[in-house]
Amino acid sequence: MNNLRFIPSQGFNNYVMILLISSKMHIESGSQIRKVLVIGLGQLGIPVAKYVKDSGFETFGYDINTLKMEEAEKNYGIKRIEQFDDIDVFILCVSTHDPNDEYTPFVDGLFSLAQKISREAKNGSLVSIESTIPKGTSKKIFELLNHRLHVAHAPHRWYALEEDEHGVNQVRVVGGVSDCCLKIALQFYDSGNESLESNDNSTNDSHENCRRNSLEIPMHPVSEIEIAELTKIIENADRYMQIAFSEDLYLYCQANNVNFGELRDALNTKWNVNILEPRDGVGGHCLPKDTKMFLHSSKSIKSKILMAAMEVDQDYRRFREMRGYRLVPPAINSHK
Ligand SMILES: NC(=O)c1ccc[n+]([C@@H]2O[C@H](COP(=O)([O-])OP(=O)(O)OC[C@H]3O[C@@H](n4cnc5c(N)ncnc54)[C@H](O)[C@@H]3O)[C@@H](O)[C@H]2O)c1
Structure with a gap:
């Protein structure tokens, strides 16, 4: 030893x-x-x-x-x-x-x-x-x-x-x-x-x-082993948040008659901006599960921004359901 x-x-x-x-x-x-x-x-x-x-x-x-x-x-x-x-x-x-x-x-x-x-x-x-x-x-x-x-x-x-x-x-x-x-x-x-x-x-x-x-x-x-545990779940929480922000922008564009695709292309010409496609919403089960693991990891301070991101994902899914059609091309939801 x-x-x-x-x-x-x-x-x-x-x-x-x-x-x-x-x-x-x-x-x-x-x-x-x-x-x-x-x-x-x-x-x-x-x-x-x-x-x-x-x-x-x-x-x-x-x-x-x-x-x-x-x-x-x-x-x-x-x-x-x-x-x-x-x-x-x-x-x-x-x-x-x-x-x-x-x-x-x-x-x-x-x-x-x-x-x-x-x-x-x-x-x-x-x-x-x-x-x-x-x-x-x-x-x-x-x-x-x-x-x-x-x-x-x-x-x-x-x-x-x-x-x-x-x-x-x-x-x-x-x-x-x-x-x-x-x-x-x-x-x-x-x-x-x-x-x-x-x-x-x-x-x-x-x-x-x-x-x-x-x-x-x-x-x-x-x-510390807790750092390794947190690293993984926060990586996925970060990905969750990036996708939720693109969903948020998409909903904004729908409500304000702005072309999301064109806006996204324009934004992504900046060297430090990378807006994702919202596609079918936050995909797979790992991102939601791991984000919850992170949220539950603290009894006192909970990430407000992640809680809001989860609400945005629900709003986005509801919006798509109400429209009853695919707003974005079906793709493997590769929100890696
Ligand atoms: N699949 C990925 O892309 C990926 C990437 C990174 C991390 N992970 C993590 O890896 C873990 C496994 O994910 P997965 O996608 O392979 O899941 P999976 O559902 O494909 O496979 C899990 C396997 O574990 C077996 N299993 C469950 N409980 C068991 C037990 N008590 N004893 C023995 N076998 C048991 C199941 O029968 C199943 O075959 C999860 O924690 C996941 O979050 C997965």
Whole structure:
């Protein structure tokens, strides 16, 4: 266990937690990672599992939907597994929305999964959460794992329509529950990361082993895992707001007999303006769900501008419904 730290602002509990980690974990940074299990074999989990497998790791897949496991095995050679006892890295890609309402955040599935991992996994493995989660979730998972495993959060920016450019291997943020969790995660994802090199006192040989054992994804490490959690949900909240502003302008144009398309083209000639197309409104379920995760992350101050953006999206949809026709050309709602 390296780099133990005491964060005075977080008090004695934090100190005790870190001591507990150090006593229960025995994985050493630089030790070999061989077996990787991707959990949740949906839209995100499949490309992740394929990438991990192509990077040379023995790759397994698990999903509560057995059909998904069968397909992953048949189509991509991702071996199905139901026992978690011999896994070095768990990558969690499960859905984080309410099964009855895809716009509402829901992490109970993730927590029950953590309980299964807690019962079955060996000490010191890495649990990397790639699903989008509310602030505070990673530390709750760490508690459920009884402080026995390393926990990191490496939220995903995967974008189906541009998989080459914005697939599994793109710049991503990573945080760890403690410094050693972050270090192990960085070695797994990005063994050449300069923050590892600057503290590195390992031998050339062990460094070379780490490099052979890494996904080589460029990672941006952050000092607190909550920063990683917030980064993902605020990225999507920002996108939500940009789309809502274009909806707002569109409604303004309709009410004031202004040609939206021409106005937008004119505005976008300025170097620092980029007004989006409003298309069918804020698309997919991730932007609304993740924006709600951000809004719910604070009990006191809530973003007024985001609450207004949600109202604008509703107004825009209502407007389109009332007109009963498509105001803009149908397109894949690629509000990436
Ligand atoms: N799809 C994307 O473009 C994208 C991009 C970035 C982040 N994300 C995030 O990644 C996560 C997964 O998204 P997705 O689009 O792949 O969802 P998905 O619905 O396509 O797949 C999720 C999979 O998880 C499985 N699952 C759910 N609960 C489970 C559990 N308790 N144990 C095992 N398996 C379980 C489901 O059966 C399903 O196969 C979400 O948090 C999402 O916000 C998705």
